[in-house]
Amino acid sequence: MNPEQDMVRVGLSRFLAARYSLDSSRAAAKTDPGWQPEIWRAFAEELGILGATLPESAGGSGGRGTEAMVISEELGRALVIEPFIDTVIVAGGLLARAGGKAATAVLAQVAAGSAIVALAATDADSGDRWDGLSTTAVCDGDDWLISGSKIVVIAAPLATHLLITARAADHDALFLTEFDATAPPGGLTVHAYRTIDDRRAADLVFDDVRLPAEALLQADAAPSLARARDEGAAAVCSEAVGAMRRVLADTVEYTKHRQQFGQPIGSFQVLAHRMVDMYMELQQAVSAVYLAVLNLDEEPDVRARAVSAAKATVGRAARFIGQNAVQLHGGMGMTEELAIGHYFKRLTALQYEFGSTDFHRARYATLTRPHDTQE
């Protein structure tokens, strides 16, 4: 980490400690609009983190994977629900690689904090994959007609813009459109909801939704989507590390104070060993994030292998640390009264985000097959 990156980390960490309490963010999640727009504005105006990884041409500061890692980890530690990874890392990356006037204009708004971009990439029948699309886009005169069903589109209810993937002319194409979930265009049905981990999301049903010709951002977006998914996975790994650091610290503290049988429960060997195992899982997760971040700019297969190694490692760690933190907190870990319950839900959801632990293990196995056994 260089001094500039460390400054970002310290500034963000201080900001969140002073301005982002678990109580107020959970209260915001459970009432409309479901997030804190003033925090998002402060991210842009006071901290400048929304442009940290965006290109300079769009008013960003041109940072790379390390900046994304530093910011995501701090957001994870404070359990921030605002869609930094979805809008800045994933959608921001897609817009930057697509280039062009429209994309650059939206990027500038993202950096300034005035645009929230949601990516509608998961089809109802594609599991958690972004390829194998059943959503289609067909030409109708100068326009496109989009039909299909997208599920769990994170941040859609708060979005000002949508990125939509659809099959067009035998390619996975990417479309960009302005969006307001409360006033969707004709043919688009929005089912908005809250997620288990207190985000806002929606299922979107497209029935011949008409978009103008210029909404097509990229005719063959598959390589860029693959990269966006890997960058999202790497950032979520980093977010998980922040959350796990907090959860482990809370658990150790709790077991030092909770007395049963006349002594702190942390003094029982079976619990002490469990927490040592949690610590070792965390250290492996931290190392796995470095592995991913160091390889994000490499060739697609090298990048994918490193990201899969990281996501599988972090998924295992999030599961072990989350489950055992609940266990060691006893009944209190099952409630919403302590931080642990909220962190546990996030550590559960992120195991399945941008590819599950099992998906990444399988992809790693495929990518590391010895060449001579392949056809």
Next chain:
Amino acid sequence: MTQHYIFSRESTLAGAPELSPMGIRMVAHAIIAFGTPAQQDYFLPRILTGEVFFCQGYSEPEAGSDLAALSMAAVDDGEDLVCTGSKIWTTHAGQANWIFALVRTSRSARKQHGITFVLIDMTTPGIEIRPLVMTSGEQIQNQIFFDAVRVPKANVIGAIDDGWTVAKYLLEFERGGGAMAPALQVMAESIAESAQRQPGPSGGILLDDPVFAAKLADARIRAEVLEILEYRVLAVVAAGGNPGADSSMLKILSTELSQEITELAMAAAGPRGRVYQPHATLPGGPVASFTPPADDYVSGEAWQAVATLRYLNDRAGSIYAGSNEIQRNILAKATLGL
């Protein structure tokens, strides 16, 4: 016991709603073994009809795994015990009209001595219930506050100061008296059914994914074997024996297997497992801070909608009725003599 097992097994296989275990499966056994004829005549028929609905008052904020450290005071006052203190993790406290509780009638060097097992009418003045919001958003558990609550001595089960004997007897029923394996088999089977309709991580259907298939097979094998193990313990009880520490083994195996099965269901649910939609099926209690959508929209099938809520709730399995760490201590001491 054999009849209980058969009843539980058949109800589960038929998809019938679960019985609340606190009355018929638990306190009834204590009343049969330790109650007076008057207590038996009053409570047993009313437990059967459901007129008396029990909840359980064991744990306290400072007495969880170390249950014998409980301190809710019961002061002798003529015909009554006057009870003051707090119980926590009480399931269905808001619905029940009676609670069986452990209270402290005296203190001595041995903390198990001086505990008394009482039945308390929940309508008695001085009782206040605070619902706890669980991670699933449901209010299933409660904390109960007792402020000078008068309990007639006629409601003491067993002898005053000797409630630990009754409690220990009951805990063995709570931990191992039931038929968990059939329910686990049904859960695992329904995941197999659903996984035929879900996409796999690398294309194709989920049930054909080798990793998922192997995990599911492992869970189903363990459930089948657990059923035989339950029969073996049941045979001992049916012959007049006590399940003893073996009930701790059944408790560990069944709760940990259940946790793996609910986790598999969550994985099978895919991205929709992340949607918070407790209205998709009957929740376990009132849901805090949630308004269902006006059109009652549910993303995916009902089982997908609640898979993650079940996973979250099921983490309690290794905590309640004596944490699985405590159960392993019991087995180490009682069974292996360590």
